[in-house]
Amino acid sequence: MxxxxxxxxxxxxxxxxxxxxxxxxxxxxxxxxxxxxxxxxxxxxxxxxxxxxxxxxxxxxxxxxxxxxxxxxxxxxxxxxxxxxxxxxxxxxxxxxxxxxxxxxxxxxxxxxxxxxxxxxxxxxxxxxxxxxxxxxxxxxxxxxxxxxxxxxxxxxxxxxxxxxxxxxxxxQGISDVSTPQPGVRPLRLLLVQEPHDAGAAPRIVAAVRRLVGPGTRVVGADDDLATRVAADLALALDVEADTSGDWSGQTPGEGADERVRTAYHSLAATGGTVVAVTSRRGVLSVLSDVLGTPVGRFWALATAAGSLTAVEVWEDGSASVAFTNRTDHLA
CATH class of the missing domain: 3.30.420.10 (Ribonuclease H-like superfamily/Ribonuclease H)
Known part of the structure; x- marks a missing residue:
C-alpha cells in the first residue's frame, strides 16, 4: 500500500x-x-x-x-x-x-x-x-x-x-491493461495461476482468467503434465499458443525461492505485456518474494491455495507491486 x-x-x-x-x-x-x-x-x-x-x-x-x-x-x-x-x-x-x-x-x-x-x-x-x-x-x-x-x-x-x-x-480499478500500452510505456501485468490438484479445476480457472485478461495475452507455464494441460486450456480460450518449460516448474533443488522462476519472471518484466503463468506454489512464492523482498526465513509464510490466482504488476520504471494474492472464489 x-x-x-x-x-x-x-x-x-x-x-x-x-x-x-x-x-x-x-x-x-x-x-x-x-x-x-x-x-x-x-x-x-x-x-x-x-x-x-x-x-x-x-x-x-x-x-x-x-x-x-x-x-x-x-x-x-x-x-x-x-x-x-x-x-x-x-x-x-x-x-x-x-x-x-x-x-x-x-x-x-x-x-x-x-x-x-x-x-x-x-x-x-x-x-x-x-x-x-x-x-x-x-x-x-x-x-x-x-x-x-x-x-x-x-x-x-x-x-x-x-x-x-x-x-x-x-x-x-487502477490496473493497467498493458496488452495495449501507451507509446514508450511497456509495463508487465503477470497473472500467476497456481497449479491445481487435478485437471477438474481447469474450466473454472479458465473462466476466472478470461474475466481478468484480454486480447494479446501470452500464456507460459511449467512443463509437467498437469501444468501443461491447464496452460493449453488457457491458451485455447485466449486464442494463443502456450509456451511451457522447466523455467516455471519451481522444482529446482534447494530451499526458498527458485532462481529459474525468478529469472523467467525478470525476463517477462523486461519485455512487458500481459502474461498468464501456470506454476507451482513455490513458483508463485518465488515471484512474490522477489517483489516483496521477503526474508528467506519467511518464504513460506504467505498462504496460497492450489488453483488460486495472484497478480503482479511491474511498471516502466522497474517498480513492482502485488495487485492481489490467493484469489480462490472461482473454486468455491
Missing part, C-alpha cells in the same frame, strides 16, 4: 447476496459497490458457484465485494449491507462459526477487512431486510442462471454511467 492510499476519507457501500437453488444446489453470488453520497453503483459482480450451500454463496458475495473495494480504494470507510443475518453476526463477532466451510470463508473475509484496515480504511457490517437488497439479489439470481458479471459502471468524475470495455474496466 502506498502512503497516498492510507485513510482516503472516501466512503463506499458493499451490497452482497448469494443463493442456492436446493441448498445445497445450483448456487451463485452477486455483489456491488456503491457511492453512498450519490447512490451511484461503481462495480457489479456476479458469479456461478456450481453446487454449493446458500451460506457459502452469501460469503462468496461478501468476498467479491471486499476485493472490489481493495481494487477501487483500499483506504475507504466501508459499510457492508447484507440480508444474511448469519454472515453479518458472524463477521461482527457476535455469533460463533461452527461449520468448517464457513470458518474458512470468514477467515478469508477477515483477512480482506484487515487489508482495508491496514490501508487506513475501515469495514463495518449492517443487516438489511431482503427488500432493501434487491440489486445484489438480482445479480445473485443472474449468477444462479449461469451468468458471470464483472462490470465497472462508473469512473469518478466522468459525469455519466456507462458499461465499459475490459480495458476500461481494468483501468478504472
Amino acid at each position: 502506498t502512503a497516498a492510499s492510507r485513510g482516503s476519507g472516501r466512503r463506499l457501500v458493499i451490497e452482497a447476496d448469494g443463493g442456492s437453488r436446493g441448498n445445497p444446489g445450483v448456487a451463485g453470488y452477486g455483489a456491488l459497490v456503491r457511492d453512498p453520497a450519490t447512490g451511484r453503483v461503481l462495480v457489479e459482480l456476479a458469479e456461478p458457484l456450481g453446487k454449493a450451500s446458500n451460506n457459502v454463496a452469501e460469503y462468496s458475495g461478501l468476498l467479491a465485494g471486499l476485493r472490489a473495494v481493495l481494487d477501487l480504494d483500499p483506504g475507504a470507510s466501508v459499510r457492508v449491507k447484507m440480508d444474511s443475518k448469519l454472515v453479518v453476526e458472524q463477521m461482527s463477532g457476535r455469533w460463533k462459526i461452527k461449520h468448517e466451510d464457513m470458518r474458512r470463508l470468514a477467515l478469508e473475509a477477515r483477512d480482506l477487512c484487515a487489508e482495508i484496515s491496514d490501508a487506513g480504511g475501515s469495514v463495518d457490517f449492517e443487516w438489511i431486510p431482503r427488500e432493501k437488497n434487491k440489486d445484489a439479489d438480482a445479480l445473485s439470481n443472474d449468477a444462479m442462471d449461469g451468468k458471470s458479471v464483472h462490470r465497472v459502471l462508473a469512473v469518478e468524475g466522468d459525469g455519466e454511467t456507462d458499461s465499459m470495455t475490459d480495458a476500461e474496466s481494468l483501468a478504472a
Whole structure:
C-alpha cells in the first residue's frame, strides 16, 4: 500500500447476496459497490458457484465485494449491507462459526477487512431486510442462471454511467491493461495461476482468467503434465499458443525461492505485456518474494491455495507491486 492510499476519507457501500437453488444446489453470488453520497453503483459482480450451500454463496458475495473495494480504494470507510443475518453476526463477532466451510470463508473475509484496515480504511457490517437488497439479489439470481458479471459502471468524475470495455474496466480499478500500452510505456501485468490438484479445476480457472485478461495475452507455464494441460486450456480460450518449460516448474533443488522462476519472471518484466503463468506454489512464492523482498526465513509464510490466482504488476520504471494474492472464489 502506498502512503497516498492510507485513510482516503472516501466512503463506499458493499451490497452482497448469494443463493442456492436446493441448498445445497445450483448456487451463485452477486455483489456491488456503491457511492453512498450519490447512490451511484461503481462495480457489479456476479458469479456461478456450481453446487454449493446458500451460506457459502452469501460469503462468496461478501468476498467479491471486499476485493472490489481493495481494487477501487483500499483506504475507504466501508459499510457492508447484507440480508444474511448469519454472515453479518458472524463477521461482527457476535455469533460463533461452527461449520468448517464457513470458518474458512470468514477467515478469508477477515483477512480482506484487515487489508482495508491496514490501508487506513475501515469495514463495518449492517443487516438489511431482503427488500432493501434487491440489486445484489438480482445479480445473485443472474449468477444462479449461469451468468458471470464483472462490470465497472462508473469512473469518478466522468459525469455519466456507462458499461465499459475490459480495458476500461481494468483501468478504472487502477490496473493497467498493458496488452495495449501507451507509446514508450511497456509495463508487465503477470497473472500467476497456481497449479491445481487435478485437471477438474481447469474450466473454472479458465473462466476466472478470461474475466481478468484480454486480447494479446501470452500464456507460459511449467512443463509437467498437469501444468501443461491447464496452460493449453488457457491458451485455447485466449486464442494463443502456450509456451511451457522447466523455467516455471519451481522444482529446482534447494530451499526458498527458485532462481529459474525468478529469472523467467525478470525476463517477462523486461519485455512487458500481459502474461498468464501456470506454476507451482513455490513458483508463485518465488515471484512474490522477489517483489516483496521477503526474508528467506519467511518464504513460506504467505498462504496460497492450489488453483488460486495472484497478480503482479511491474511498471516502466522497474517498480513492482502485488495487485492481489490467493484469489480462490472461482473454486468455491
